[in-house]
Amino acid sequence: MDPASCPEQPSAVNEQVLNSSGRSLTAAVCLRRFLCHGSETATYNTKEHPLGNENALFLMQFIESGRGCEVVEEIRRLNSEGHTVRPNPSLFALAVCSQHADFKTRQSALRVLKELCRAPAHLFTFVQYKKELKEGSGMWGRALRRAVTDWYNSQDGLSLAQAVTKCKHKAGWSHKDLLRLCHMKPTNDTVVLVCKYMTKGWKGVQEAYGDKEKSEDVQKVFAYLEAVERAKHSTDELEIIHLIEEHRLEKEQILTNHLKSKEVLKALLKEMPLVVLMKHLGKLTADKVLTPGSPDVAAVCERIQDEMALKKAKTHPFNVLVASENYKRGHGKRGKLKWEPDSDIVQALNCAFCKSISNVESTGKRFLVAVDVSSSLSSVAHGSFISTVAIAAAMCMVFAQTEPNTKVVVFSDGVVVPCDISSDMTLMQAAAQLIQTPGGSTDCALPITWASENDKTVDVFIIFTNNQTFERANPAVTLQTYRKKTGIFSKLIVCGMIASSLAIADPEDRGMLDICGFDSHAVDVIRNIVLDAI
Template structure:
């Protein structure tokens, strides 16, 4: 994207004020933080907080300052470039902009929503934000009715039929609610059929269309909805399997009783998205759907190790790690479900994790990843059910294999040792490097001091710890001294793997970030932060 051709975007993205603290945080930086992970602060937490005007003050400052159109441009950029690790902050921002007094801001927000809002979940979420922002007063004006109408009319018949049968309601809204309140007028016969199904049910569709001459496209939509209805009421296993395979029905469209059948699960496996498959590996093993040595096991192992499949599904290494650790545990986190982990599946998951690292985009920055070993790394990481040593090992592997200029070290009070993490090492081998006898207190300034004393040039410091720092030096102050000595605006990311809150980063410094816990989205936050996305 050429910045010169987007002057409005450039003014928001590059607006920054220099001060005695190197760089201060502006409203534009806070906006980018908010759009990326839902908070204007210098802390990313795995626990997602409810969104409201009270935690989006910089957003309001920019809008009230007449820069609403620029804010909308930022929302578009973040979503189209895949920089928003959470979708709801962008939808909330568009909801705020869509009801501002400035006509250009409102129009820009609604145009962007039409472009970015793809799923029913996003549509329901946007409408709910509109309701909350209106505080109970009338919200269904012409503009919102047009937005909702355009969303439904913007789909083709089959896509809309799939969407409304897989996601029927969310955030207190249903498709029937939206059609009624928007006074929806279908743009064509295919959309009209789906709308009839939403408002009148299958009985209404049969009465209106069963004897009616239907075009080829209309017949496809009719047949799909008919299959969904038959599946709801079917007690014949073979009929159900036929419907799943013929119309590619998903588990969301089946009844709970249907999912007690092994053969039904086997039919679902053929088209099951990778993310859903990873989530249900334990259940599939416990229920004997996946039997050791069976062709089904071989097919699943092949899919989850296929780099093309992983890239197409945008499968994060951390998501595979979570699935792998949960599967190896042999029991559900909250349920009584138990299983004996299949050896082939375990090996496939380990292989899939290593292969998925290749899907991570390099930043080209110089990294120093420092793992604090002053306390045991056996705790569970906040935001997941993975041990902190596994998380630390995964981060080390991802950075070491994707960034050409990266160094890994372990440290405790007064002691720091380099670690060699090569591309042929397994997660268990890397974790073994990190499991050392703990001792001393935590000093998160030590890796920065070591880099300074050894004249290491570092763009991004990543410190992984189970504790708040207890060292004599403040890491934020140590970083500022390092910047002055090296003439490099280095960044600092401190990951408190079990922390509910963290207060190491200077909130007025756009080059510092605290992370509480760790999850797959934290990987994207680190990537964006390193690339100056916010």
């Protein structure tokens, strides 16, 4: 963003005004929380809630203090640095900024639109938020028309063709709608071709370009769109496979009818992104695309265990765990789709989990990871549909192997027991370590008290529990006492894996966070608070 677009002013976003207890009472913390995970409170919930007028009021209070440009810059920064775990809060906040009365705030918001909207789905969502936020007046002014036009014109023709054929509409909007409303004026020949396709369809493209001489770039885009159209209308399985292989067509561009073909699925399998592949292993097995002992299974297992591929895809071990547990279950979430898990694939996923741990970068902090064993850990966690013991064991392994200063304990009924999670353990062995202590009552303050009484220096307490109750002391108050004793601004993260709500974290304390359920986003939220991103 051009610094000259905003007047010089103190940075509200970078202010860190703390009181003696370590509380930050600035709106900046609330803003970061909202942009990172969709709630200005000290709670992350795996269930994403709709964003509406109540969120707009919170943002408007911040913007109306004269710091709208800084809000836009914070949206841009958190996204560019990878701290946002969900796209919608940023898109919503950007929509609010783009409609504010302050001209520079509106200008700044629309200037970063193409940077934040990396895919058509994001653009559609942003436009829909603007529609929901408008108050009686039309929203399609010159600035928005120019911003949407720039989004299309900023891409090369082939990339744009790939994007618009994979996502044609969302949130009640289509590309045809946006092009009509923004009065689109393409700036190069390849974008002209794609715009013709979006507004007039393939028939319009054929009429305009079929017999004309085309430049090399235009010919590439024309050939790609032709392949997409042929794949939609062909009944020849061999032709579909050829089109997939030659033009690298993806699952979203193939009709559902064709996806019933094993050979078509095998063709898609070759270029399928690793994360998508692991997600669809169950269906591929159920559809007999992956059969025991086949070359296809061998190729898939090789890809899953490839350390370089795992690193390139930035695959977190928790994502591998989810794929593994879902595959081993042998049926989909609703039980309609069923398969017999292949032992080679199961083994490959187990191996991939261990290998992917090395993808996690150390934060250099001192951790106490505490697992509540006062109740059964066989429950299914909200947000990931896998057992709470599998989540707790996996996260203990990740912290123990990536953070040198980590202590793992289990606790229940007034007792805290150190737990040795070694690097040569399997997930099952780690899980067995967590469930060897008998159950009792839940007291989430216990690990903090234990650390204090045993002179353990801890930067971050992470507690995994099924419940939120505290018998002897409030964990938030106990943490404050620990901070005063040690002089360390220690943080507390409580993961209520089957909870729909928690009330442990002090909402005004930037060092506390409640997590309801547990999913792949929760992993990133934890890292954000550990590294002071929120």
